[in-house]
Amino acid sequence: MNDATLAADPWSAAPFDASTAQAVQHLVQQLSAPQRLWLSGYLAGSASAAATQLESTAIGVDPRGPAVTILYGSQSGNCEGLAKQIGESFAKRGVPHIALDMLDCRKSHLQDARRLLVIVSTHGEGDPPDRAAALHELLHSRKAPSLKHLKYSVLALGDSSYERFCETGRQFDKRLAELGAQQFQARVDCDVDYEHSARQWMDSVVEDIVREHDGPAVVHRVVSERTLAAVSTAYTRKNPFLAPLLLNQRLTAGDVTRDVRHIELSLEGSGIHYEPGDALGIVARNASESVEALLAALPYTPDTSVSHESTERPLRDALAHCDIGRVTRAFIEKYLERLTDASSSASGAFLPVNADDQVTQLVELVRQHPPKDLHATDFVQLLRPLAPRLYSIASSPRATPDEVHLTVALVQFELNGRLHYGVASKQLADLQGDDAVAPVYLHRNPNFRLPADSKAPVIMIGPGTGVAPFRAFVAEREAVGATGRNWLFFGGRHFRADFLYQTEWLDYRKRGALHRIELAFSRDQADKLYVQHRMREHGRELYAWLQEGAHLYVCGDAQQMANDVQQTLLHILQEHGGHSPERAAEELLELQRARRYQRDVY
Ligand SMILES: Cc1cc2nc3c(=O)[nH]c(=O)nc-3n(C[C@H](O)[C@H](O)[C@H](O)COP(=O)(O)OP(=O)(O)OC[C@H]3O[C@@H](n4cnc5c(N)ncnc54)[C@H](O)[C@@H]3O)c2cc1C
Numbered sequence: 001m002n003d004a005t006l007a008a009d010p011w012s013a014a015p016f017d018a019s020t021a022q023a024v025q026h027l028v029q030q031l032s033a034p035q036r037l038w039l040s041g042y043l044a045g046s047a048s049a050a051a052t053q054l055e056s057t058a059i060g061v062d063p064r065g066p067a068v069t070i071l072y073g074s075q076s077g078n079c080e081g082l083a084k085q086i087g088e089s090f091a092k093r094g095v096p097h098i099a100l101d102m103l104d105c106r107k108s109h110l111q112d113a114r115r116l117l118v119i120v121s122t123h124g125e126g127d128p129p130d131r132a133a134a135l136h137e138l139l140h141s142r143k144a145p146s147l148k149h150l151k152y153s154v155l156a157l158g159d160s161s162y163e164r165f166c167e168t169g170r171q172f173d174k175r176l177a178e179l180g181a182q183q184f185q186a187r188v189d190c191d192v193d194y195e196h197s198a199r200q201w202m203d204s205v206v207e208d209i210v211r212e213h214d215g216p217a218v219v220h221r222v223v224s225e226r227t228l229a230a231v232s233t234a235y236t237r238k239n240p241f242l243a244p245l246l247l248n249q250r251l252t253a254g255d256v257t258r259d260v261r262h263i264e265l266s267l268e269g270s271g272i273h274y275e276p277g278d279a280l281g282i283v284a285r286n287a288s289e290s291v292e293a294l295l296a297a298l299p300y301t302p303d304t305s306v307s308h309e310s311t312e313r314p315l316r317d318a319l320a321h322c323d324i325g326r327v328t329r330a331f332i333e334k335y336l337e338r339l340t341d342a343s344s345s346a347s348g349a350f351l352p353v354n355a356d357d358q359v360t361q362l363v364e365l366v367r368q369h370p371p372k373d374l375h376a377t378d379f380v381q382l383l384r385p386l387a388p389r390l391y392s393i394a395s396s397p398r399a400t401p402d403e404v405h406l407t408v409a410l411v412q413f414e415l416n417g418r419l420h421y422g423v424a425s426k427q428l429a430d431l432q433g434d435d436a437v438a439p440v441y442l443h444r445n446p447n448f449r450l451p452a453d454s455k456a457p458v459i460m461i462g463p464g465t466g467v468a469p470f471r472a473f474v475a476e477r478e479a480v481g482a483t484g485r486n487w488l489f490f491g492g493r494h495f496r497a498d499f500l501y502q503t504e505w506l507d508y509r510k511r512g513a514l515h516r517i518e519l520a521f522s523r524d525q526a527d528k529l530y531v532q533h534r535m536r537e538h539g540r541e542l543y544a545w546l547q548e549g550a551h552l553y554v555c556g557d558a559q560q561m562a563n564d565v566q567q568t569l570l571h572i573l574q575e576h577g578g579h580s581p582e583r584a585a586e587e588l589l590e591l592q593r594a595r596r597y598q599r600d601v602y
């Protein structure tokens with residue numbers, strides 16, 4: 001069929017039967033122009049999910065469907081990466097399987113599943129990742145299906161410095177059992193250094209399933225385009241690239257304590273290729289003052305050789321790479337148990353001193369209960385490795401090749417009357433001189449991507465350092481000549497001190513690369529003004545942009561801002577779309593499924 005025929009009768013090429021084609025045609029004719037435009041944006045956005053399903057039916061040859069269903073719920077890509085890895089192991093062993101993002105999981109997937117592998121992280125304060133929330137809610141509702149037919153195992157990712165460690169994985173585990181599913185391997189909870197425990201869980205699960213699998217050796221798997229596109233680089237958090245510093249410039253006014261830096265690093269020769277939306281991992285190292293303060297409280301000589309992360313190294317060096325700041329109640333209990341000294345172990349009387357009653361300082365704990373009978377290696381092995389920190393990339397590889405830019409707020413806090421700094425933000429803020437380097441690796445974020453269709457409008461909500469990825473987005477859209485409009489909502493405390501990248505935004509406006517910018521400076525007037533207030537003020541237009549297929553992104557503070565913005569969005573869908581609260585919530589979920597509502601909040 002040639003193009004002319006297609007243009008004359010597009011329905012003749014429709015991939016469904018004549019009566020369905022007629023029904024769709026009839027429906028489309030009833031829609032107004034803006035409604036059609038909105039629908040086209042919606043369909044384009046949901047195409048990748050649909051493609052996933054198509055691939056599944058095209059490749060699958062085992063009539064019983066996949067032997068294994070891998071469900072992943074990931075915010076920043078770790079669980080997604082592990083789902084891909086275990087999928088590859090099954091593929092190599094010829095086990096039919098399907099890998100599904102939790103947001104794309106329907107009841108029918110669960111009903112068809114035989115072996116279910118759940119790989120999920122925890123975010124917020126013990127909450128599911130955005131893309132896992134709907135399934136989590138479904139399973140905990142009265143609409144949850146019976147799962148008596150399936151066997152499952154859960155791999156939970158988390159960070160034990162949070163009070164509700166691996167909470168979402170625990171909840172999935174408990175709920176699957178309540179719904180009748182049988183656990184065939186115990187859940188594994190992984191801390192920040194998750195690779196080893198995750199590998200063990202994966203190996204053991206694969207072995208178990210391969211042993212039982214008696215079906216034909218076929219590859220029946222679903223891997224989204226986004227996952228396939230991920231290119232690995234040689235540099236990881238265990239083997240970071242030492243990126244030379246190109247620029248370290250303060251963005252906030254010099255007379256305020258808030259110190260936000262624009263940092264440029266060179267990636268030349270690294271082979272690291274990032275996309276706007278990705279983050280850069282910084283392999284953090286404790287400041288020498290913090291290490292020395294701890295060493296002074298310990299009964300060991302600083303050069304004592306200890307075994308740490310499979311190598312022998314001096315204690316001082318090992319402590320630079322361990323988490324020696326806050327300790328949790330769980331750590332205190334574990335530590336006191338290890339001390340053989342009766343007064344220490346029996347006391348358990350160490351009282352956390354912080355106001356929130358959750359954390360205290362390792363150095364204080366050690367001063368009150370010195371590890372007298374503990375070997376230095378045992379002491380070090382009780383500590384967690386210092387977790388790398390992520391920073392949203394604020395540059396476009398097309399606009400500034402071989403460079404990566406970051407927007408870093410220096411974390412400062414007071415303890416016992418002394419000013420302290422955040423480990424990684426201080427390390428970055430202190431970079432200076434010709435020889436300065438930062439140990440970095442690429443952290444892909446497939447859940448925060450510009451629309452594939454460069455004509456689609458984009459709405460970006462990023463107060464504070466949340467603006468970083470949007471600097472990358474706008475630079476990228478300009479560099480590739482995207483014709484879709486760009487609308488930025490930015491905020492801070494004061495216009496004069498906190499308007500990050502002010503001149504750049506004004507230049508983009510002049511050049512027509514940024515079509516609208518809404519500003520909210522909270523403390524420049526008597527009443528507090530935040531980005532969500534600006535969204536509401538422009539609610540009608542914001543709704544119109546969404547109807548035209550806009551993709552909406554939120555980046556920055558997870559504790560307050562992200563939730564306020566989401567509530568405001570729901571409100572706009574109700575007020576300007578005429579929807580009930582329930583319908584507005586469904587619309588938002590649909591936007592999320594179509595990857596037109598994406599968040600990167602921390
Ligand atoms: C996907 C993602 C993207 C991000 N993007 C950015 C970005 O673009 N820009 C940006 O600036 N940040 C960003 N962050 C946050 C960043 O990763 C770090 O969390 C942040 O810089 C703090 O790290 P730090 O090592 O400096 O501070 P930490 O040392 O981790 O301290 C953090 C906080 O913990 C508390 N604390 C630490 N030590 C102690 C102690 N001993 N006693 C009591 N309290 C303590 C303090 O309240 C402090 O505020 C992002 C995070 C994520 C997950």
Ligand SMILES: Cc1cc2nc3c(=O)[nH]c(=O)nc-3n(C[C@H](O)[C@H](O)[C@H](O)COP(=O)(O)O)c2cc1C
Pocket residue numbers: 073074075076077078079080120121122123124125126127129157158159160162163164165166167192194558601602
């Ligand atoms: C903002 C934020 C909040 C988090 N909250 C928790 C938490 O409450 N409990 C927990 O165990 N882990 C928490 N984590 C740690 C993540 O679960 C962990 O980094 C995990 O490896 C992320 O996997 P993902 O990339 O697949 O989402 C949090 C991480 C971030 C960035």
